[in-house]
Structure formats: C-alpha cells, structure tokens
Amino acid sequence: AAGVIQSPRHLIKEKRETATLKCYPIPRHDTVYWYQQGPGQDPQFLISFYEKMQSDKGSIPDRFSAQQFSDYHSELNMSSLELGDSALYFCASSFYREQGANIQYFGAGTRLSVL
Amino acid sequence: AQTVTQSQPEMSVQEAETVTLSCTYDTSESDYYLFWYKQPPSRQMILVIRQEAYKQQNATENRFSVNFQKAAKSFSLKISDSQLGDAAMYFCAYSISTGNQFYFGTGTSLTVIP
Numbered sequence: 001a002a003g004v005i006q007s008p009r010h011l012i013k014e015k016r017e018t019a020t021l022k023c024y025p026i027p028r029h030d031t032v033y034w035y036q037q038g039p040g041q042d043p044q045f046l047i048s049f050y051e052k053m054q055s056d057k058g059s060i061p062d063r064f065s066a067q068q069f070s071d072y073h074s075e076l077n078m079s080s081l082e083l084g085d086s087a088l089y090f091c092a093s094s095f096y097r098e099q100g101a102n103i104q105y106f107g108a109g110t111r112l113s114v115l
Numbered sequence: 116a117q118t119v120t121q122s123q124p125e126m127s128v129q130e131a132e133t134v135t136l137s138c139t140y141d142t143s144e145s146d147y148y149l150f151w152y153k154q155p156p157s158r159q160m161i162l163v164i165r166q167e168a169y170k171q172q173n174a175t176e177n178r179f180s181v182n183f184q185k186a187a188k189s190f191s192l193k194i195s196d197s198q199l200g201d202a203a204m205y206f207c208a209y210s211i212s213t214g215n216q217f218y219f220g221t222g223t224s225l226t227v228i229p
Contacts, residue, residue, distance in 0.1 A: 031214050042206060043160070045216035055214045088158055094214075102148045102210055104217060106160035 002026055004107035006091050012113045013081050021076040021110045025093030031055065032074040033104055034066060035090040043090055049074060050096055081114045088112075117142050119209050121220035128197045129228050135182075136192045136223045138207030144168075148210045149183065149190045150217070155203040163205070166190065194225075202227045 005024040013019050025032050031050045035043035045058035049068035060066075063081075068074045078085060088111050092104035118141045128134035140149070151163040166174045166183050173181050178198075182191045194201055207220040 033216065035217075037158075042219040042221050043217070045218075048214065048216060050214050056216050058216055090160060092160075092217075096214055102212060103150075103162060103165060104210075105162070106152075108157070108159050111158075 004091055004093050004105055006089075006107035006110050008110060009108065010111045010113075012115065014115055015081055015083065017081050017114075019078045019081060019112060021078070021089055021091075021112070023074045023076070023091030023093075023107060025072050025074070025091075026095075026105055029093035029095050029105075030072060031094045031096050032068055032072065033092040033094075034060075034074070034076050035092065037088040037090060037109075039087070046076070078112075083114050086112060086114045117144075117209055117211075117218045119207055119218050119220040121207055121223050123223045124221070125224045125226070127226040127228055128194070130197055130199060132197055133193060133195045134197055134225065136194075136205055136207075136225070138190045138192070138220055140188050140190065140207070140209050140218075142188070142209065144211055146212075148212075149181075150208040150210070151179070151181070151192045152206045152208060152219075153201075153203045154206060154222075155200075160206075164192065197227050199227050199229065201225060 033048040034046040037043040046060040048056045052068045066076045088109045092106045147168045149166045153161045178195045204222045208217040
C-alpha cells in the first residue's frame with residue numbers, strides 16, 4: 001500500500017540558509033500535518049492543512065511557512081535557519097471524511113541538520 | 116490545554132512476557148481519540164492501536180491491547196508475548212478530531228531482553 005512520501009530524507013544546511021521540505025500524502029488523503037521532533041523529544045505539531053486551507057496551527061516559528069497544493073502535496077519552507085532547527089520533520093496525512101478513524105499516517109521523516 | 120503524560124521513560128521486558136506502558140491525559144472534552152504509536156530505531160512512526168473515547172470497550176490488535184479508563188483519564192498499553200521486534204520508543208497521543216493536531220507524551224523506551 002502507498003505510504004506518505006517525504007523528500008528529501010536528509011538535508012544539511014548552513015545557518016541563515018533556507019530549506020524546503022516536501023510531503024506527498026497517501027492517495028485520497030486530503031489532510032496533511034507537519035511535526036518537528038528534536039533529539040530525544042516527542043513530536044511537536046507545527047501546522048496542518050485540509051483541502052488546501054490551514055486547519056490547525058501549533059508552535060510554528062514565523063520563519064517557517066507551509067502550504068498545500070491542488071494535488072494535496074504540501075511543502076514546508078524554512079528560512080533564516082538556526083542551529084535549533086536541527087530536527088526530524090515528520091509529515092502525516094489523513095482522510096477527513098473517514099469519520100471515526102482520525103488516524104494520522106506518518107512519513108519516514110526528513111532529517112534536517114543545520115551547521 | 117490538553118496534556119499527555121507518560122511517567123515511565125524506560126521499561127524492559129523479557130521476551131515472551133507481558134509489559135504494560137502507562138499514559139494519562141488531561142482534557143475537558145468528552146469526545147476524543149487516543150493512540151499508541153511505536154517509533155523503532157528507524158524513527159518511522161507506526162500506529163499500534165487507537166481508541167475512541169465514546170467506546171467503552173477496550174481496543175485490541177493481536178498482541179496489543181489497551182486499558183482505557185475514561186473517568187481516570189488513563190490509557191495504558193499492554194503488550195503480550197513480547198517479541199524482540201517490539202523494542203522501540205512508544206508514544207501515547209491524544210486528538211480531538213480529524214484535522215486537529217496530535218498531542219504526544221514524552222515517550223517510553225521499551226527494551227526487550229532475549
């Protein structure tokens with residue numbers, strides 16, 4: 001079965017550079033979520049989109065922005081990168097009309113290292 | 116605000132034995148969802164089991180079962196017949212509804228001893 005695809009898997013950037021993370025949800029899924037997991041920490045919610053509209057917002061820095069496109073894939077744009085942005089970034093997807101399930105399926109993550 | 120607490124940073128179990136991981140949560144909502152996710156060394160987040168708060172029956176998935184105590188706001192995971200492949204970090208998570216964020220606990224690292 002198709003899963004959530006994230007690219008790239010690994011990314012190395014310098015401080016103050018920009019990075020773009022991509023997420024391709026499971027086919028038919030219309031909701032995308034972004035999480036940040038620092039070393040030894042639990043995943044922290046950043047932002048989510050349903051049908052290309054922002055549906056929920058968490059602790060996303062102003063330096064970060066995200067959007068969902070017409071094909072439901074999503075991109076997380078990160079600017080003025082800081083050392084503290086080094087983390088594993090997860091994308092998850094779900095099917096909104098699958099009421100009663102509310103299951104988020106996670107991608108393998110993008111490991112971002114800021115040097 | 117919703118919070119999820121896992122009070123056991125590390126647990127260990129002998130292979131083939133049973134282990135229970137604890138999770139408590141705080142919410143003022145009456146309808147919500149609870150989950151256990153497993154994160155092996157590969158760091159992939161894998162769904163283990165889920166529970167709808169409106170259902171009194173505890174969820175079961177093969178060797179995995181939960182003890183859901185709504186009044187006590189407790190949601191523990193029982194792993195029976197533990198296998199080496201069960202070794203991982205286990206996260207308890209809470210969500211209000213589809214489209215809304217998951218709130219994760221801090222995780223329990225499970226070691227399975229051969």
